[in-house]
Amino acid sequence: MKPEEIERMRDEALAAFAAAGDLDALQEAKVAHTGGTSPLALANREIGALPPQAKAAAGKLVGQARGAVNKALATRQAELEADRDARVLVEEAVDVTLPYDRVPAGARHPLTTFMERVADVFVSMGYEIAEGPEVEAEWFNFDALNFTPDHPARQMQDTFFVQGPKGTEGDESGVVLRTHTSPVQARAMLDREPPVYIVCPGRVYRTDELDATHTPVFHQIELLAIDEGLTMADLKGTLDHMVQALFGAEMKTRLRPNYFPFTEPSAEMDMLCYVCKGESVGNPDRPCRTCSSEGWIELGGCGMVNPRVLVACGVDPEKYSGFAFGFGIERMLMFRHNVEDMRDIVEGDVRFTRPFGMEI
Amino acid sequence: MRVPLSWLREYVDLPATETGRDVQAKLISVGLEVETVEQIGDGLKGPLVVGKVLTIEELTEFKKPIRFCTVDVGQANGTGEPQEIVCGARNFAVGDKVVVVLPGAVLPGGFAIAARKTYGKTSHGMICSSDELGMGDDGTKGIIVLPPEHEVGTDAIELLQLVDEVLDIAVTPDRGYALSIRGVARETAIAYGLPLSDPALLDVPQPNAFGYPVQVSDPMGCDRFTARTVTGLDPEARSPLWLTRRLQKAGMRPISLAVDITNYVMLELGQPLHAYDRTRVQGPIGVRRATQGEKLITLDGVTRTLDAEDLVITDDRGPIGLAGVMGGANTEIDDTEGTTTEVVVEAAHFDALSISRTARRHKLASEASKRFERGVDPQAASAAAQRTVDLLVLLAGGTADAGVTEVIAPSAPHTITIPADHPDKVAGVDYGRETVVRRLQQVGCDVYGQDELIVTVPSWRPDLTDPNDLAEEVIRLEGYENLPSTLPKPPAGRGLTDRQRLHRRVGRALAGAGYVEAPNYPFVGEHVFDQFGLAADDPNRKVVKLVNPLSDEEPALRTTLLPGLLGALRRNDGRGSHDLALFETGLVFHPREELKIAVRLPVDRRPTDEEIASLTEALPVQPRHAAVVLTGAREQAGWWGKGRPSDWADAVESARVLAREAGTELIVRGGQYGPWHPGRCAELAVVVEGVEQVIGYAGELHPGVLKTLGLPARTSAMELDLDVLELASAGVPKGPKISTFPVATQDVALVVDVAVPHAGVEAALREGAGELLESIRLFDVYENAAQLGEGKKSLAYALRFRAGDRTLTVDEASAARDAAVSLAGERVGAVLRG
Numbered sequence A: 001m002k003p004e005e006i007e008r009m010r011d012e013a014l015a016a017f018a019a020a021g022d023l024d025a026l027q028e029a030k031v032a033h034t035g036g037t038s039p040l041a042l043a044n045r046e047i048g049a050l051p052p053q054a055k056a057a058a059g060k061l062v063g064q065a066r067g068a069v070n071k072a073l074a075t076r077q078a079e080l081e082a083d084r085d086a087r088v089l090v091e092e093a094v095d096v097t098l099p100y101d102r103v104p105a106g107a108r109h110p111l112t113t114f115m116e117r118v119a120d121v122f123v124s125m126g127y128e129i130a131e132g133p134e135v136e137a138e139w140f141n142f143d144a145l146n147f148t149p150d151h152p153a154r155q156m157q158d159t160f161f162v163q164g165p166k167g168t169e170g171d172e173s174g175v176v177l178r179t180h181t182s183p184v185q186a187r188a189m190l191d192r193e194p195p196v197y198i199v200c201p202g203r204v205y206r207t208d209e210l211d212a213t214h215t216p217v218f219h220q221i222e223l224l225a226i227d228e229g230l231t232m233a234d235l236k237g238t239l240d241h242m243v244q245a246l247f248g249a250e251m252k253t254r255l256r257p258n259y260f261p262f263t264e265p266s267a268e269m270d271m272l273c274y275v276c277k278g279e280s281v282g283n284p285d286r287p288c289r290t291c292s293s294e295g296w297i298e299l300g301g302c303g304m305v306n307p308r309v310l311v312a313c314g315v316d317p318e319k320y321s322g323f324a325f326g327f328g329i330e331r332m333l334m335f336r337h338n339v340e341d342m343r344d345i346v347e348g349d350v351r352f353t354r355p356f357g358m359e360i
Numbered sequence B: 001m002r003v004p005l006s007w008l009r010e011y012v013d014l015p016a017t018e019t020g021r022d023v024q025a026k027l028i029s030v031g032l033e034v035e036t037v038e039q040i041g042d043g044l045k046g047p048l049v050v051g052k053v054l055t056i057e058e059l060t061e062f063k064k065p066i067r068f069c070t071v072d073v074g075q076a077n078g079t080g081e082p083q084e085i086v087c088g089a090r091n092f093a094v095g096d097k098v099v100v101v102l103p104g105a106v107l108p109g110g111f112a113i114a115a116r117k118t119y120g121k122t123s124h125g126m127i128c129s130s131d132e133l134g135m136g137d138d139g140t141k142g143i144i145v146l147p148p149e150h151e152v153g154t155d156a157i158e159l160l161q162l163v164d165e166v167l168d169i170a171v172t173p174d175r176g177y178a179l180s181i182r183g184v185a186r187e188t189a190i191a192y193g194l195p196l197s198d199p200a201l202l203d204v205p206q207p208n209a210f211g212y213p214v215q216v217s218d219p220m221g222c223d224r225f226t227a228r229t230v231t232g233l234d235p236e237a238r239s240p241l242w243l244t245r246r247l248q249k250a251g252m253r254p255i256s257l258a259v260d261i262t263n264y265v266m267l268e269l270g271q272p273l274h275a276y277d278r279t280r281v282q283g284p285i286g287v288r289r290a291t292q293g294e295k296l297i298t299l300d301g302v303t304r305t306l307d308a309e310d311l312v313i314t315d316d317r318g319p320i321g322l323a324g325v326m327g328g329a330n331t332e333i334d335d336t337e338g339t340t341t342e343v344v345v346e347a348a349h350f351d352a353l354s355i356s357r358t359a360r361r362h363k364l365a366s367e368a369s370k371r372f373e374r375g376v377d378p379q380a381a382s383a384a385a386q387r388t389v390d391l392l393v394l395l396a397g398g399t400a401d402a403g404v405t406e407v408i409a410p411s412a413p414h415t416i417t418i419p420a421d422h423p424d425k426v427a428g429v430d431y432g433r434e435t436v437v438r439r440l441q442q443v444g445c446d447v448y449g450q451d452e453l454i455v456t457v458p459s460w461r462p463d464l465t466d467p468n469d470l471a472e473e474v475i476r477l478e479g480y481e482n483l484p485s486t487l488p489k490p491p492a493g494r495g496l497t498d499r500q501r502l503h504r505r506v507g508r509a510l511a512g513a514g515y516v517e518a519p520n521y522p523f524v525g526e527h528v529f530d531q532f533g534l535a536a537d538d539p540n541r542k543v544v545k546l547v548n549p550l551s552d553e554e555p556a557l558r559t560t561l562l563p564g565l566l567g568a569l570r571r572n573d574g575r576g577s578h579d580l581a582l583f584e585t586g587l588v589f590h591p592r593e594e595l596k597i598a599v600r601l602p603v604d605r606r607p608t609d610e611e612i613a614s615l616t617e618a619l620p621v622q623p624r625h626a627a628v629v630l631t632g633a634r635e636q637a638g639w640w641g642k643g644r645p646s647d648w649a650d651a652v653e654s655a656r657v658l659a660r661e662a663g664t665e666l667i668v669r670g671g672q673y674g675p676w677h678p679g680r681c682a683e684l685a686v687v688v689e690g691v692e693q694v695i696g697y698a699g700e701l702h703p704g705v706l707k708t709l710g711l712p713a714r715t716s717a718m719e720l721d722l723d724v725l726e727l728a729s730a731g732v733p734k735g736p737k738i739s740t741f742p743v744a745t746q747d748v749a750l751v752v753d754v755a756v757p758h759a760g761v762e763a764a765l766r767e768g769a770g771e772l773l774e775s776i777r778l779f780d781v782y783e784n785a786a787q788l789g790e791g792k793k794s795l796a797y798a799l800r801f802r803a804g805d806r807t808l809t810v811d812e813a814s815a816a817r818d819a820a821v822s823l824a825g826e827r828v829g830a831v832l833r834g
Helices: A003-019 A023-034 A039-049 A052-091 A110-123 A182-191 A232-247 A307-312 A329-336 A342-346 A350-356 B020-030 B181-192 B241-249 B257-269 B352-361 B367-374 B378-396 B422-427 B433-442 B467-478 B498-512 B527-531 B562-574 B609-618 B648-662 B703-709 B722-727 B758-772 B810-828
Strands: A135-137 A175-177 A196-205 A217-227 A253-260 A263-272 A296-305 A321-328 B002-004 B033-040 B048-059 B066-072 B083-087 B097-101 B116-118 B121-123 B164-170 B214-216 B222-231 B273-277 B285-289 B295-297 B303-305 B311-315 B318-322 B343-350 B399-408 B415-419 B446-448 B452-456 B580-587 B624-631 B633-635 B667-670 B676-688 B691-701 B716-721 B744-753 B773-782 B792-801
Touching (some): A003 A023, A003 A039, A003 A052, A023 A039, A023 A052, A039 A052, A110 A196, A110 A217, A110 A232, A110 A350, A182 A196, A182 A307, A182 A321, A217 A329, A232 A253, A232 A263, A232 B422, A253 A296, A263 A321, A263 B467, A321 A329, B002 B241, B020 B033, B020 B164, B020 B181, B083 B121, B181 B257, B214 B222, B222 B285, B222 B378, B241 B257, B257 B273, B257 B367, B257 B378, B273 B378, B285 B343, B295 B318, B311 B352, B343 B352, B352 B367, B415 B422, B415 B467, B422 B433, B422 B467, B433 B446, B433 B452, B433 B467, B498 B624, B498 B648, B498 B722, B562 B580, B562 B716, B624 B648, B624 B722, B648 B667, B648 B676, B648 B691, B648 B716, B648 B722, B676 B716, B676 B722, B691 B703, B691 B722, B758 B773
Antiparallel strands (some): A135 A175, A196 A217, A217 A321, A253 A263, A263 A296, A296 A321, B002 B164, B033 B164, B066 B083, B222 B399, B273 B343, B285 B311, B295 B303, B311 B318, B415 B452, B446 B452, B580 B624, B624 B716, B667 B676, B676 B691, B691 B716, B744 B792, B773 B792
């Protein structure tokens, strides 16, 4: 057994492994150079037939060669596997910009989500949400709230009346579609012991035709607080807190005297225009579309609960006072989200609703 | 109420530099809602002068008659020569005094005047109409013809008071006194801290017995009636310019001198007045309630059939006026023939409620009724009558009759007692007694007392009745804008109720499943129930009806959400969105078995629980429903493969989504109802306190219904009662015990009759498998007559078994499977497929 021959066998094996371009070729080379019939395997077998004194040297010679061959095979195997793995990753690349609108996204209506958002401002302060029927007794909708029987709001031009028994005239049923969420306040006062801190979001009805700024079915949110020693300053602070929570820390409100049957004193409430912050007033270079450069946006009505309302709802006006306010959700939604036409809010077009998603 | 600033200045000596905008800001802060400040004659520039028409040449060769005039404008044109002007109007004659605008002038709206060629002539200016000068409607529809006394060349801007500012105030129903210049002037004076020259402070002669006879037989309806007579009126006398201009600026049309004067005094003092032609009144003037059915022709020419509640003014013949609302035609001042020379002036005070009812009953809102409804100062009646008499004497050359009639029902001034710190407590501000007293005095109250104030309210403020009314007066004058901002401390809250949480979850879950919320109006027409194919006795046909619906097509309230939701689906489809999944949650309305009237409970005490219950019984039942509708693709086709059309199964699944949110088990079984496809309709039920209740339906809609309604084929829908679903809620879910031993899976394919529902098979398998069964899932449904036989189907289930305390042996799992199959065989005739 000549050392040159063993080295040749080793070198041929090494060359074959190096030449193998892929794992299949390497497998062939592996069989050829390390398999049972490979030259080195045969050489190894011949060692047994050698004279004892030659066995040690030959064993060492062949063993070293086989060791080198196996090591080279493992190295080449690892190289080619790494190449293959890298290639697979390249081949498996996809266009990640492909759309996947298999089931288009749904959405909740912004009226719903906005009412929730406003209500949550107060819930976090400790108020509870109160609800009531939409078809309501006139007593709750009007009388209990100090609307006299002859108040103009009780006339047909504003209020939907429900037919009474056996086709009697409508105004005899004593039932209407609630014109505001205030009857919920009356119910809350009757249901609960003071102190009462509630917020009432809901759907209300007035006989307006649908147009760009009106809808006969709309939404309000009202707040009522009844406790000992509540003041108009508390009302003001609560309003300020609300607009800050909804529109930002620098917001504030303004009260202007007004008249409502259920509050006395009563006020109209405005909030600072959240777009121009009042800077458009008297500043023709910076007109503001949101507030028509008035600086303020009219929100709704408010005031101290009229003690007559407290009496009708079983609250002792000598002990308790309260404040209340309410405003229209649609209007606020329109200016907060730049909605220009009321019909878009009303008609249920999915193209309008989808962008509002789950919460606003 | 429109208030010219020039008129207001007559009673409050405002600084000359104050603009309408300044006054607006001040009045808003004290609580008068000044909506706009109109700039009258804005941009107007002279020369604008009085001219006298010298010659008129009629030009007839044009389509319409045209006049070529020469007009004497004095020295206003710099030459003194007659001014040549072309004019299209015809309501003037040679010798008339007119208003001429000369070249170089600018009319309101930026209309610059220059000499220009027109109709073959050169027109050096214009003869003006009231419209062109921004004066408002004077009723002539032509150019202005001035009274002859005005001199040629006089500046007409000054003469016609063409430049002014007008505050337009939206007067709230409690502030009747602000429907007068006097009332607005009072607020202005307070706001500026200036004295008020009260125009109602006039010398009025004592009443006597020889005035025009008046008999008030209803002193509750009419607590004051002043009658004055003026004779010898010049029927030719016309309203002077200052008078007509003020009326115009205040938004009223000049009519005739006597009428203009009564309107003027009404605007000035807030007291509605009426002037009767004395020669047309027969006998004493009376005030009484009408007799039912009595007739009266009012000034507007309408014959009114009177109600027994209407308050009327009468003479010997019967009603001659609807008190406080509108006069009658039979005693009208003659303003066309100009024959009235004697008038009786009425200044009366009527009950606000009575007037408001009459005005509403006859749909007749007049300037007078508007004021009486909101409250007129009864103490101003004699002054207003005096003022009217004075003006008739001054402007119409009349003579005031010495007779003065005043019928006055005795009344006491209204007093309110309040603690001196009441306004402080309402506002949350320490005003102090001194401020409170001063502010109340400013609004006209008499105030006595120290810690307890006894406050007598002024006659013009009938709205001040309660302690809080006085508090408001103090707070508004001290400035709402000066209120501090404090936060009350509510007791710790409990957050949302379970019901409220569920409503939010329902919305989120459906939106998460791809549904878009579409809230709809609840108005429906009953024809929709026929279209839906509801049975004649279907309870959903019983509706709550409106007396005054917006549309006669939809006079009822919904008993189901589907009509509205399908309408929204159709609208979206029509606008090009064809793949739709919509949902709505909202109330539906069911009338009670027995309709009752909701009585008007008292308001001076808490109603009893029985009284409140009686109101509830008069209201319809109003459960909250949830509904979905689907059409088009539920899954879209795309690079990932084919799409999938929405179908009955999506509708049913939406109900399962809701049941999951409610934490309750939904029972789904075949059913048939109304608008649904009879073979593709699921009845939905839940168990509430051990009792099963049907809560709704889901599935594909009936092809016939879809066709009738014009909806896309294969549209599906689901509707259920959310309130009952909530009642079925299992409450707080229990945490399951998780076994970490291995699972044993067994698949079975069962052959059953086609009509056997999966739900029954699954229930049998579940029961038969016993407690080792962890889960069961149907993974294939297969029908093939050749393999299975006619009328058979194969249902393939994957059963997973697991024990909590050991690894199951194959034998244990197989035994459980066999037990399951055996029970299914017993129950529904299922046969294990070989």
